[in-house]
Amino acid sequence: TQLLEQSPQFLSIQEGENLTVYCNSSSVFSSLQWYRQEPGEGPVLLVTVVTGGEVKKLKRLTFQFGDARKDSSLHITAAQPGDTGLYLCAGDQGAQKLVFGQGTRLTINP
Amino acid sequence: GAVVSQHPSWVICKSGTSVKIECRSLDFQATTMFWYRQFPKQSLMLMATSNEGSKATYEQGVEKDKFLINHASLTLSTLTVTSAHPEDSSFYICSAADRAGETQYFGPGTRLLVL
Numbered sequence: 001t002q003l004l005e006q007s008p009q010f011l012s013i014q015e016g017e018n019l020t021v022y023c024n025s026s027s028v029f030s031s032l033q034w035y036r037q038e039p040g041e042g043p044v045l046l047v048t049v050v051t052g053g054e055v056k057k058l059k060r061l062t063f064q065f066g067d068a069r070k071d072s073s074l075h076i077t078a079a080q081p082g083d084t085g086l087y088l089c090a091g092d093q094g095a096q097k098l099v100f101g102q103g104t105r106l107t108i109n110p
Numbered sequence: 111g112a113v114v115s116q117h118p119s120w121v122i123c124k125s126g127t128s129v130k131i132e133c134r135s136l137d138f139q140a141t142t143m144f145w146y147r148q149f150p151k152q153s154l155m156l157m158a159t160s161n162e163g164s165k166a167t168y169e170q171g172v173e174k175d176k177f178l179i180n181h182a183s184l185t186l187s188t189l190t191v192t193s194a195h196p197e198d199s200s201f202y203i204c205s206a207a208d209r210a211g212e213t214q215y216f217g218p219g220t221r222l223l224v225l
Contacts, residue, residue, distance in 0.1 A: 035216075042114075042203050042216035043154070088153060096142060096207050096214060100153040 006101030133204030
């Protein structure tokens with residue numbers, strides 16, 4: 001089973017600051033997805049990146065897939081309290097089987 | 111957008127009983143559904159892959175006789191936790207892949223507490 005290391009596991013910052021979450025692996029993935037999960041709910045897909053070097057933007061969130069398709073990052077600009085949540089990266093191992101990172105629990109303080 | 115539902119959303123049962131969890135794709139057909147387990151403060155771990163009309167494929171370490179999966183139609187998969195024990199208490203989440211197979215849509219999860 002391929003492994004995904006997500007860092008940091010916990011992050012607490014003030015409203016308005018910028019932050020980056022990393023997702024790293026020694027394995028190559030055909031695609032990588034980022035999810036956000038609220039307590040007691042299932043994960044909600046934010047983005048899927050497929051091509052090495054690909055950059056996708058979703059309002060204040062910028063997602064990047066590494067050139068070698070082994071790592072990815074999520075950058076949030078001017079974080080807001082509404083961004084608080086658990087962010088999960090997941091890599092497609094093939095046949096749609098996803099392996100999830102440990103998650104980053106993000107807290108944005110007003 | 112594609113919607114996946116789970117029922118029940120939470121269940122409390124006595125040790126030794128069996129519990130069935132349903133996963134439905136409401137507005138699309140899902141040839142493949144996936145079952146995950148998530149313990150508190152941990153990430154999702156894939157338990158098994160469920161294909162319509164065939165036997166489920168279980169991940170290493172997951173007991174197929176304890177976690178029975180049935181995928182009888184293109185919109186319904188069920189997970190039955192047989193002879194549940196307190197250590198089976200967890201958050202069980204299903205996902206369904208559409209026919210294109212490009213995206214997995216996750217259900218809201220079922221919280222199981224075994225006393």
